[in-house]
Amino acid sequence: MHVSRICSDLVAIRSENPPGRTDGIIEYIRMFLEGLGMRSDVSEDTGGMCNLVSRKPGDRLMFCGHVDVVPALDEGWTHAPFSGTIEDGVVWGRGATDMKGGCAAILAACKAIADTGAEVPAALVFVCDEETGGEHGIQHLLARKEISPCDCLIAEPAPARHPCIGQKGLCRMDIQFQGTPAHGSLYPAVGVSAIMEAVALLDYMKELHEREYPVSDELKEIIARSSAVLGDEFRIAGVSDILKKLTFNPGTINGGEKSNVVAQHCSLELEMRIPWGCSIPDIIAGITAQALNGRISSLETYEPSVTEPGNPLVAITCNEVEKVFGGPVFPIFQWAASDARHLRRAGFSVIEYGPGEISTLHAVNERVTIESLEKASAVYQGVMRAYAGK
Structure with missing residues (x-):
């Protein structure tokens, strides 16, 4: 199944948060993985707020995604927000960028690895409520010790050549x-x-x-580079101050x-x-x-959180991004918050990288290009193979 079809299917399964019910979309993922011969465990915290974990002893790499989305009204959309329409090289709908596109790219990468006869060399975690803070999702799994510290790639949307290694x-x-x-x-x-x-x-x-607040020269350089990328992404005057203020x-x-x-x-x-x-x-x-x-x-x-630029996960991910996209690739800091803050606090090394049109995140006509889905999946396959060969 092509990654765009997986993304379309995920968008069409409603999982707005609130209310946060994710049992339908988690069942889709469970069945998809079962078709690849991958066992997974589904847990429900409350009222249909379901999470999925697929892991093996000794996994040193984990891919993580959230399946909840912010609500959307029909008004103003080119295509209905939960249609998952595929048209003009784009998958349309709420969550296409944040972050069902990333989840679809994870699943497509797993299928590509499994189709070669190899075992997927990573744990997978899909959670229910990142959009409302993660109490029933990643925090629930951490509290129950269903996941333990390792290197983690969260498939949150990021600029194509710039994985995110820290956030305010x-x-x-x-x-x-x-x-x-x-x-x-x-x-x-x-x-x-x-x-x-x-x-x-x-x-x-x-x-x-x-x-303004004093930081080390190393952090100052990353903040400056990140601010430049942020300005290019949003084309908003004054946006360069967001990371340092x-x-x-x-x-x-x-x-x-x-x-x-x-x-x-x-x-x-x-x-x-x-x-x-x-x-x-x-x-x-x-x-x-x-x-x-x-x-x-x-x-x-x-507190602000950072995965050190010299961490092997950062080097491997940037290397795989460069293979797929070419051109200059370097990690940046992020202006928003995600489940990365919970994972870093628990001892995980975390990087965020995923497909999406960031300017449409949480907006009317949210969408993701098929090209970015395919390239993200290729990056994930490369990261998985790099860890399998370590």
């Missing part, structure tokens, strides 16, 4: 602000507005965004009781992406000091 840190918090209610006509002379307390904190976040997003804000009452309550969901050289404890301490009438009610943090 992550800090998410919910902050509850308390105000002093009063008649709205007397504010600001009387009362304390919880909403304005939240606004003041967001002004402080703008100050944090303008700061703290970026923040006030995802939701909800407050107030009535238009003529000074707001007594306000809640803010705040997400920050943390650059290298930035201290998360210092950031939290600064926010706490700034938000005197606020209380952090939930907190999730991850």
Whole structure:
């Protein structure tokens, strides 16, 4: 079966998260692997949120992919988002880039290896909820010790010649602000507005965004090269600062009781992406000091993570990418977060490399070219064979 057909099939099996039900698509993968003579174990954490692990004793290499996708409305799409239409050299649909295309390339690579009569020299892991943080997916498997540290390639979309070896840190918090209610006509002379307390904190976040943080010369060079690649991919002015500065997003804000009452309550969901050289404890301490009438009610943090450029996994993957694509190949850092943060924290060496049109990720008309699917599968085959020969 051609990789484009596998990708189309995966896109057509709905697995939006939320709600996160993945039993249908995991069963497709289980049956596909069974057809190659590969045994796998399926586990369900809750409500149809299923994961699949296929491994053998002594596996030193693991391929990982998530099968959940962000939701999509029909409006604005050239082809229905869950059609998996193959047309004009492209597979269309939600998840084609993030990251059912990568999952399809893994499966196609396994088939190509199995068709030669050889055993697939890698563990395979497909998880259910990367899009919502991995609690029921990769974190569940790690907690149950169903996977153990090794070299891991995650098939997340990446620029064609630039595997990703690191990503910014992550800090998410919910902050509850308390105000002093009063008649709205007397504010600001009387009362304390919880909403304005939240606004003041967001002004402080703008100050944090303008700061730059010291890093080693080696990291500075990788960040500069990565920023150049990022600018080429998105063609957005100012995008080169994303990797070296703290970026923040006030995802939701909800407050107030009535238009003529000074707001007594306000809640803010705040997400920050943390650059290298930035201290998360210092950031939290600064926010706490700034938000005197606020209380952090939930907190999730991850430090920036890196797989060393000299790691054998990095060298092997870059070598195989160069064989397939030619031209200059070098690893970069990533601006977003993925399951790599959980795996690196657990002791895995991780690289991210997969097919996709990155500009369409989570967007209307998400798609992946058939050429990029074929080339990613070829890279994966090369990586597998390199590990088999080590």
